[in-house]
Amino acid sequence: MPDGVVDHQRASAMVPATLAIAWLAFACEPTVTIGTCPEPSVADGGGAGTAGSANQGAVGVPWSTGFEDGLCGYHAALGYCYARHGATIELVKPPRPPPGGGEFVAAFTVSGDTTTALRSQARCVRQGVMPKSAYYGAWYFIPALVTSDGNWNLFHFLGGTSEEDSHPLWDVSLANKLDGQLELSLLNFLTLTPSRSFNVEPVPIGRWFQLEIKIVRSARPNGEVIVFQDGAVAIHLTDVITDDTAWGQWYVGNLAKTLVPALSTVYVDDVTIREDP
């Protein structure tokens, strides 16, 4: 047999061999679970034992996590945490003892660098069909005064049919007052209407404070939104459309576009959802 024919046959045989090796290299990607979350514990700020409701699509209440089991409180409730664009999440010893006690708090660090095209963000998310009327709260610790461009977000609500098909509803953010101190602001994405806090102290620096928002959901203009700072009403809106969909997401953490200084860490503990009694 001529050498050329033999070479051609060899070359032809190499094709399936190469394809076989490529298939072996890229097709098989088994998942090995090397770390698991413990069963929800009552000791962790009221437990996270409402995952059954979450499985059915509804966000179970009451629910809370104090991060004593790390990020597992969210995992057990079918939520998740993420950090992107230079942000990080870390479970740390609290800089000051939080009111709810416990060993760990979550440190959400973002980089509010003006050169960053995308917003640096570190957050944890609960998702599903939210309660008809509920309080969404968390304890925050801001270690140092920071100047923001007005978009330094602590709470964020999305609505839609899924994460891929969603749109923003409400933001609770920090804004600098004229004297540089921080105050809470609320943005209604459905009407693009901002609101500022009134009759409350500036957001404290270097001590824990509770941020809570009550939402009485309605797709018609008879809903209600109240923002509380340490239990005091900071912003109160009535007769508003709060949601235009049943499904939603609640983000807790830290997001910033521009901060001075750029690196900002906020500490969070005892995240809760409780129904309106």
Add this chain to the structure above:
Amino acid sequence: VKPSVVSGVLVLALLLAARSGTAESGVPVQLGWQAPANCPQEAQVRQKLRDLLGASARDAAPSRLRAEGQIEAIGDRFRLTLNIRYDLVNATRVVQASSCEDLSGVAAVTLALLFRAEHSSNAPLTAKDLGGASAAIGAENRSAAGAEADTDADAANRPENARDRLPATEVAAEKPAGDEQVRASESGGANPSSWQFAFRAPELKVDIGVLPEPSYGMGLAAGLRHDAWRFLVSGTFWLAQDYVPGPFLGYGAHFGRVSGELSGCRRFRFTAFELAPCAVASLDDVSARGTGVGISSTNPRTAWLSLGAGLQGLWSLSRNAALVFGINARVATSKPRFVSESVGEIAQVGPLALGASLGCEWLL
């Protein structure tokens, strides 16, 4: 006849011939000889040996080699039985040929080669040396005699052919650091039936592409060398590593790893060095434990096969030891993803791993 063998023997013959003109002393090897009357007698064999050794025989220390050769007529052919002793070691070579002149040449060349091997190494000759070092000139065991031995014996009396058959041994005789060359000749394909046990320890290894960070390991290997082929099975214990990928600070994994490897190599010799392309199949066994606040783990294990190729280099340090270095590339047939609840994927095995190794090989 392989070209490399031909060229080696030719070089040897040239070197030996170059010295033959100065031969003037007696034969340094004690020789006893019996042959039919129509065959070369002891004096002629001694003269041939003197011619082959040349000045080296005059200047060298006395040899501890002793030999007794006997040529018998078997039908229309002849058989040489050459008993060789070196201290307490002895071996017998039997060669058949159609010409007894050829057989006397075989005896002379064999003894010349052994003499040179003896004086080029600090290590004593072994039974393998006596029985196999000059196998290329036609020394065969009885069962392997016949046509092959005939050809070799015929070649021994034709210098341009006989020399072709002895590449490594010639070098051993010529260079002071000839231990490794004699060693090479033992396993260099001159003796088609030679198997040698090879052992590697320690072997230091490094690779990338398996675990998230570069891995460092130590292992050992064992196997066989046959002609130009080497087949080894090796095991490696790798240093454990902790990996925290971010952005979830404090969450990561602790990896442990052991691996086994099967390799087959075909060597090509370049003086004191050998280069050997290899086919490699490796089995990695990795245990991983998720770490982080709230995370518990059963330290699960997973294993997968990788196939690849490599290149090994071997530098002979002595008759039985060599320094080995190698590189290889392996394609993983499986790429496990290591996932921890609440933070997701910690790491994934890469499609391609690159490795390097350095170790010592011992021939037993």
